[in-house]
Each structure stands twice: as C-alpha cells, then as structure tokens.
Amino acid sequence: MTSTRTVFVRGAAVAALGAVFALTACAPGGSGPATSASLGPVSKDVAAAGDVTLTVWDQNTDGGIADAQTQLNEAFMKQYPNVKIERTAQSFADLKTTLKLALSSNTPPDVVQANQGYPDMGAFVEAGMLRPMGDYADLYDWNSYYPEGLLKQNSFSSDGKQWQGDTLYGVSQTGELVGVYYSKKLLAQLGLAVPATLADLESDMEKAKAAGILPLAFGNLEKSPGIHLFGVTQAAAAGSTAVNDLVAGTSGAWTDAPTVEAAQDVADWASKGYLTAGANGISRDDALTSFSSGGALFDINGTWQQQTLATAMGDDVGFVALDSTEGTPATTGGQGLAWAITSKSAHPDVAAAYIDFITNAKAAQVLLDTGNLPTVLPADYAPKDGTLAADIATQYRAVQGANGLVPYLDYSTPTFYDTLTAAVQDLVAGKATPEQFTETLQADYSTFQSSK
Amino acid sequence: MKLSLREKIVNQVILAMFAVFAIVPLLGVLLSSVTPSDENTGGFAIPSRIALENYGEAWTRGNFGVYVVSSLIVTVSVVILTVVLSVFAGFAFARMNFIGSSVLFYVLLLGLTLPAEAFIIPLYFNMRSTGLTDSYWALILPQTAQSLAFATFWMRNQFRSFPGDILEAARLDGARDIRVLWQIVVPPTIAPIMTMAVLITMWTWNEFLIPLVMIVSNNLRTAPLGLAFFQGQHVTDYSLLAAAGVMVALPIAVLYFALQKRFISGMVGGISQR
C-alpha cells in the first residue's frame, strides 16, 4: 500500500535527483553586460524613418503633467504623422516594479522614464539596457541647455557602477523640488510668518497643534512620501553638501549627528501628534486633500502637485524651501525621472527626436501653461506675484542658485528604496528609535559601498 | 427521521449568520460599484441613485475591454490544452501498463501543492532568453503545466472507475486505443471532464502572479492584472475600483452560479461519493 507519505518521499527524491543534475550545469544568467554595439550615425530626420510606432512608458499621471504629456504627444504626432505613439502610463510605484521586467524582456519599450540613482538607472546601465545619449546631446545641444548638475544626475559610468559618471543616459522634463506647502489662511489665522528654517517650522507646528489645527498632513500608505518627509528634514538639518556626498557615496555616514537629529525631529513630530494620525494607513492623495480643503497647516510635498493645489486652493497656498543650518535653502529635489532610450530600440533617432520635443524650451512653455515646473525655467518667466506658481519659481531659482539641491535619498543603493521607505514607516509609527532608524540605513549603505 | 422544528430553526439561524458573513463584503462591492463617485467614502451604504456609468468609465479608463479579451484567450487555450493532454495522459496512467508509470505519476503529483514561487523565477528567465515573455504563450504554457498536475490526477481516477469490461469488449472488437479512448471512454465521462474544465477555468482566470511577472505590454494584460494596476492609480476612487472589481470577478461568478454543483463537487472532490 502506498501512503501519501511514500508518494511525496518518492516524488521528492526524483526532484532532488533532478536538482543534482541541474546543479552540475552551468551558472544562471548571462555573461555580463551586453557589449554595446557601436552607435551609428545620428540624425534629426524623423520623416525619413517611415512609419514608426514608438512605445513609451512613463509615470506622468499626476494632474498637471498628465495634461502636458497628452498635449505634447498629440503635438508630436501632428508634426510627424508617420509616427504613432503607444503610451503606457502608470503610477510611480507601479512603474518602479514593472520597468525592470519590461526592460529585460525581448520587446522592451523604445522610450522610458527611468528613475535616477543606483536602484533603477544604475542597474539598467550595468545590464546595458539604456542607450548612451552623448551623441544626441551634441545633436540637440542639450549640454548648453541644461545645467551641468542636472545632466550629471542623469549620468553614470558606462559600467553602471558609479553614479554621476561620464556617460549621459537621459534628460528630464520637469524640475522638481520638495518643500513645504502652507495654507496662507491658516498661517494668518494663527498669526504666524512663513517658516524659513526647521526651527521655525517646528514652532509653527507647535502653535498649530495647540490651536487644534493639524500641523502637517502626511499620508504614507504608498511609502514614497516618507522619503520626502525625511529628505527635507535631513537637508535642512545637515546641509546640502553633506547629504549630496552621502548619497553619492563619497563621504559621510547615515549615523552622523545631523542625520540622527533629523530622524529625532521626525519621530518627535509623530509622537507629539503633528502628523496625520495613522499616517502609514493614509494614502498620499487623501492627505493632500485634507490639506487642500483647509484641514492642515502644512504639507511637505513636491512641485508636481502645483496644478492640483493651485486648482483647489487658488492663491491661498504658498510654497517654501527651508534654509539649512548653512543659511541657504537646501532641500530634496532636482529633476523628474529621466527620459531615456532603450538599447534595443529600433528607432533611436525618432526616440531622441521625441525626447527632445517633450523636453525643450517650447515644451517648457506647455509645461508652464499646465501648471508644472520645467527643468529649465525661461529666464523671463515671471508669474504673477502671490500665486503658487510664483512661489515655486522663486524657490526653484533660489535653491538652484545656492546649489542647495539634494538628490532623492533612495538613489543611494540598489535596495535603498525598500529599506528607507520601510524604515521611515517604522520611525513614524514609533517602532524604531532614531538611532535604530539611522543604523538600519547605514547597514544597507555600507554593504553596498563595500561591494562596489 | 425528519428534523424537529427546533433543530430546523437552529440550523437556519447558524447557517444564515454565516451566509451573511460570507456575502456582506460581496454585496458591499456591488453597492459600491453603483454609487456615484463623489458620494463614495469606501463604506457600506445604499447609494442615492444607481450610477451605472461607473462601469462604463471603469471599462474605458481602465482599458478592461482589452484585458477581458486577453483573459478569455488565455483561459480558453489553457482549458482546451489541459483537457486534451490530461485525457491522454490520464488514460495511459489508468489503463495502460508501462515502465516508469509510477515514477512519472509521482513527479506529476509533486506539482500539486507547490507554490508558484517554486518555479516562476527560473521560468521567467528561461522564457526571457527564448523571447517568449510578454506573449500569450508565456501565460498559456505555464498555467497548462500547473493545471496538468490536478487534471491528470483527476482523469486518471475517472478512467480507473470506468467499467473495464466495456473497454475489453471494444478492444476485442479490434478498436485501436485512440478510438477506444475518445469514442467510448470520454463521452460518458463528459460530466467529470466538465467539472475539471470549470475548475481550471476559474484558476486560470483568477491567476495573478504569472501574468504579473510575464506580461509587460499593456494590451496583453489579463483582467486581474489590469485591476491591480488600475487600483494602483485610483487608490481612493472606491466606486471605480468596485466597478472594475465586479467586472473582473463576474464571469467566474456567473459560471459558478450556473454550474454550482460542478464547482462544489469538484472542489470537495469525490469525498462524498466515497
């Protein structure tokens, strides 16, 4: 009689045998990064390419940029009727999880928005999935249009091991800044001035709390807002140079005093009730709505929310980037995801033309008209005083001028996005002390640094 | 002996309680799907009016027309392929004697309790290197493999209990095995085959992980996968999400109501028939 047990034991034995055979076979995986084929001559001539379908993957789903993207796509197809754009738009989180699989498939998209830093762009470059864009940069004169710092953020060494290396892999459409949105009405109601430093912010929040107003709307369900909250705090506490070096891997540690201090601040805010209760369960859209409907004094968010907030709050909303301990504004930001061409694309010329079309000065105007912040602000751009657009433009120029842009913290290591977002959730929920928090970050960081 | 009134009431109360427990969430999503978007806060509430336009919006905004077609193609293919292959294999295991039959059978059995994670990682990379990812084959073939473990087992059992004398008679008449199989054995066994087909339809339609990993192009996504991404973009738009959810679950639910006995008896197995 064969009992179930025997069945499984026998089956397992067969499987084990198979496993032994498999083990003796060769190792999984390819033989290293694909040797880049020599890039041919480049051309601006889109019409000559004949009928082309360009597959584009992006995450421009938020209010203003979604409008801009649709408009730009239509304009491009009108100008070049031989090109059809097949667009797949997803949320940032979804794009993050699906892009890797998409790029490594045998029919990857032509144009993608790739997040800068080691987790995404670095991995893609290391595997040879992105096409170096140096030749197109020359062709379209991107080197003189974009500030060098921003181009550097979109560059890697050609083996993908060093961020901000010497090969350009993409250009960004939007400039980004993460800062403090504030309700002018509530500020006036509390008799407070616009906060300029971290200390100001804290004392403002204290007064708001005492008056029964939610100081800071914060929804961390999607996990990514945690990066912004902590990033802004850390930039203000440690200064832009220190954080820049830390993320780039040149010097510093996450356990340094200013960073621990920033973590302590965030933990204190959570425990004092300055943040939305149960933040880890509130979606970022819900938190934003609670702010825009007058339910909170502040919301730490990015300039991609400009259109949404301007529509909801009109001139009642303002935006400020805090000054660091060095006295100049320092905050998380830089640019939006980079538009890149995949190395397997059959139409790099058309792809490059498309990328240039949606990022150049003309596109910048479309972006401004739909309530977005383009990477490069036209010098004569001067929106009406007192509007949100004016605040954002002023702060953006100020931060850029003071070299106060700090990269998004998740760029630091391939696993940092997961590590940091989970850790901030722990910190905000009181499950980790600031010391434990920074130690978790440092552990991931040093593992990566030593493996480089 | 008939049940006393007291027994009947106790039974009804208990069963009703749990029936309610089972059905309230499902009722909730139905109600939610016809609640106007701006009214919907995610709770269980009777809407002020029946907003059927939510379905239209979810269908167009969420691109579900494409996803449902994808799911249909994959599901039908898997069912047909599995039925054909398992009828052949099940018959061989049940009625033919050959060396290695037990070993092969045990190996097949192994596929029953294994989690998809046990094979999907290398499967993805294998398919990638043969260029099959992001195609219907990447969904059809692995899911057929998954279903075959159960299907072959099921068919073997059905064919085992098939009266042997009819088989012998047919063979003595000179009929070749393949004729015996498809013209004599299968027709009376159509009912259990249907049961199996219905179960495989459900499992294939509801599958999420394999499409998540294998499919990249938007227009090849299956319905559950489409719903997952739709949810990522409309986290708090409960009306739209509910409408989309109903659309994804409806085909199987309809099939279930039409063929309840098959579903339940199939899943509960031949236990009651013992």
Place this chain on the structure above:
Amino acid sequence: MTTLLSVAPREETATATLTRGDDHAQTARARRASGHRRARRSRVAYLYVAPAFLVFAIFLGVPIAQTVQYSFYDWNGLGAATWAGIDNYLRVFQDPQLRDSFGHAVVLMFFYAALPVAIGLFLTALISRSHQMRSMSFYRTVLFLPQVIASVVVATIWVAIYSQNGLVNEVLRAVGLADLARVWLGDYDTALFAIGLVGTWLNIGLCLVLFLSGVGNIPPELFEAVRLDGAGRVREFTAITLPALRGQIAVALTLTVVSALKTFDLVYITTRGGPGNSTTVPAFEAYNRAFNTGQVGLASAVAVVLTIVIVLLTIAISRIEPKDVE
C-alpha cells in the same frame, strides 16, 4: 486559488490506494490473457503521456530544479552570477526581515487554517443533519462563493472595508467604539491580523461545506446507538462525528494551511508587505527580491525553503488521514 489543487488529490490518493490493489490483479490477469499485446500497449502509452509530461517538465519540473540551482548563486538577474554556496540559505535564517516573513506566515496559518477549521467543526456540531434540509444547497452556494472570487478582487474589496470610512470602522462607530477606528491595513499592530481575517472569511465557507457533506455520510444508526447509550451532544460529537471527519479535516487543513503559506496576491494588493515590513510573507519576499531588488539567488532560496515547509506540513497533515478507507 491554486490552493484548491490539492483537494481532490488528497483524498484521491486514498481511493487510488484502494484501487491499486485491483489494478495489479487486473493487469496480472491481462498479462496472462494477452502476452504480446501488453508490450504494444506499453509503447503507445509513452506517446499518450509524453505531451502532458513534456509541458509539465519544461514549464514546471525543470524550473523547480533550476530554482534550487539559482539558490546557490548570487545574481541580480541582469549580468553574470557568482557562486554563493549556502550563503543565501544562511541569510534566510539570519536576516530578521526574512525570518519575520515566515513568522507572519505562521500567524496567517492560524487565521487561514486553524480558525476556519475550528469554527467549521464547532458549527458542524451544532447543526443537525443539514443534508436533510432543502435549503442546504442554497447555503452551500452562498458559503462557497468567496472561494471563486479572484484574489485581486477580494483584496480590493477588503481594502475598502478596512479603510478609514469602510465597513469595519462604520460598524465600530455605530456601536460607540469610535476610538477603535483606524486604518486597519496601515497600522503596525493590526495589519497582519486584518489580512488574516480575510483568509478566515475565505475559508470558513469551504470548511463548513466540507464538514457538513462529510457528516452526511455517517450512517444514522451510529448516532442512534450512541444516543441510546445516553450520550450527550458533546460525546456524540467527539465519539462519532470527529473521527468520521478525519478525512475531511485533513483535506481542509491541507488546503487552508497551504493557502496561508502561498499567500501573495492579497499581500501584494493590500499592503505590499507594509507598513514597514510587518505584513511581508515568504511568497512576497521571493517575488520582490527576484524581480525588484535584484537578489535572485536569495529569492530562490526563500522559495525553496517555503516549498520544503509546505511539503513537510502536507506530509504531517496527511497523517491525520484515516489509513483504511471504507
């Protein structure tokens, strides 16, 4: 719902056990009857089995062996792989996040398996001779319904139920327990249990249907005899019903325990393992590390350990099954 794959086979094995004896006798007879015909049949059999087996081997069998192979390497899925020996396995046991994921799976097993089976048995004890009720088929249909709904839809439904203004909080506020209201899936203390409860919802109907149908097979004379002896409901249950249901309990346990361990869809849609890492489970870790963070070797090791746990548990549960079948 590939969890249900095991239903039929679990007990089919038992029936198979029975019929194997028959088979041997049959084939022995046939062997004597038609000598050379046997040889012809056996060759064709391979043709019959080959297609199914080929599909199975290529798309399931070989990859399983490869998963074991991958687990001994360090690979990011893109470039070349480096030998890692048993490092990945060590990491599965040492990394707190991975250890926790298995711990969470155990918690889920309680909600997915222990609870529904216990409740199912308890209710079975209370319900008398349900198979004689005419409305039983209606109840069966309704109770079973959760099992056929796609897991992604189930997850979407329960995200709404657990949300700030969802059904759970609505009820709490209605009964005056508004302080307890929270976003259940976003709270460290409750997220895992919230997910577990979804499993209970999914599986209670299944267990109840299974057990009630099993009770229907118990000859009523047994009950009569025990009652004549003066036994109360409790003894009736423990002496007659429980032992008779051993087969069904084994099936129910197998199905539900395996479904708890296999949980992926629900976690992916509701929490992605969060908040923090409080709801991560082995299946999710395997997926995330293989396809997102580029730790294919480690992911494979997790998958292997998970599979071994499932196999061991299945074997352990099968010992409840009655060895002799009527």
